[in-house]
Amino acid sequence: MIISKKKVLIQSPDDILKFFSTFLKKKHKDDLCREHLWVIGLNTKLVSVFVDLITIGTANNVFASPKDVFRTAVKYGVPGIVVIHNHPSGDVKPGRKDFKFTEQLVICGRILEIEVIDSIVIGFPNFYYSFRAKHPSLWGKKKNRKNKKNFSG
Numbered sequence: 001m002i003i004s005k006k007k008v009l010i011q012s013p014d015d016i017l018k019f020f021s022t023f024l025k026k027k028h029k030d031d032l033c034r035e036h037l038w039v040i041g042l043n044t045k046l047v048s049v050f051v052d053l054i055t056i057g058t059a060n061n062v063f064a065s066p067k068d069v070f071r072t073a074v075k076y077g078v079p080g081i082v083v084i085h086n087h088p089s090g091d092v093k094p095g096r097k098d099f100k101f102t103e104q105l106v107i108c109g110r111i112l113e114i115e116v117i118d119s120i121v122i123g124f125p126n127f128y129y130s131f132r133a134k135h136p137s138l139w140g141k142k143k144n145r146k147n148k149k150n151f152s153g
Contacts, residue, residue, distance in 0.1 A: 008048045010040060013130040016082060016120050019048075032124065035062035037085045039069055041078035042117060049078050059088055061097075066108040073114050080115040086122045092129040094121050102131045106138050 008019050020038075035057040041049040052072045055064045062085050073081050083105060085098075094102075102119040109116040118132040132139060 010042055010046050010048060010082060010117075013118060013120055013128050013133065016040070016084060016118070017122065017126060017128050020084060020122060021124075021126065032086065033088050034059055035085055035088060037062045037064050037069075037083070039072060040082045040084065041073050041076055042080040042082065044079055046080070046117070049076055064101075066104055069105060070108060070112055070114060074112065078114065080117045081109070082117045083119045084122060085120075086124065090123040090127065092121045092123040092127045094129055094131070099131075099135070102135075103138055 008015070010016060010019065019040075037054040037057070039050075039052045039054055041052070043049055050072060054068050055062060057063055069081070069083060083102070098119075098121060102116075105119065106116045118130055120131070121129040123129075
């Protein structure tokens with residue numbers, strides 16, 4: 001786990017992409033041929049508290065359970081998390097397993113009172129897929145036709 005001395009305000013998927021692009025150049029540049037699953041813990045102001053690498057998978061899969069994802073968030077008592085995983089192919093289109101896993105995490109987060117702010121698929125160098133933007137119904141919201149690019153919408 002990484003507790004960054006530099007706290008980052010995370011208000012949108014664009015902020016996550018910017019943060020992770022910088023982060024990955026420094027930390028995991030030699031191993032991005034496999035999927036990685038990370039969690040960013042956020043405080044009530046959406047400022048990063050920690051970044052946790054949950055697991056490293058294969059070229060096209062990453063395996064984790066909700067308890068793995070929420071463990072550090074529970075330990076640090078953060079009210080929200082963002083879940084990120086990469087697709088080494090660069091194609092950010094999520095698979096069925098990605099959708100189902102995100103759905104599970106949102107449900108578990110409600111039970112634990114730790115909001116899953118978003119679940120993001122990153123395809124390097126600068127592409128992403130935001131489940132919150134594309135599937136707001138997972139959070140009990142209707143899709144906004146204006147395509148807002150922040151988490152408040």
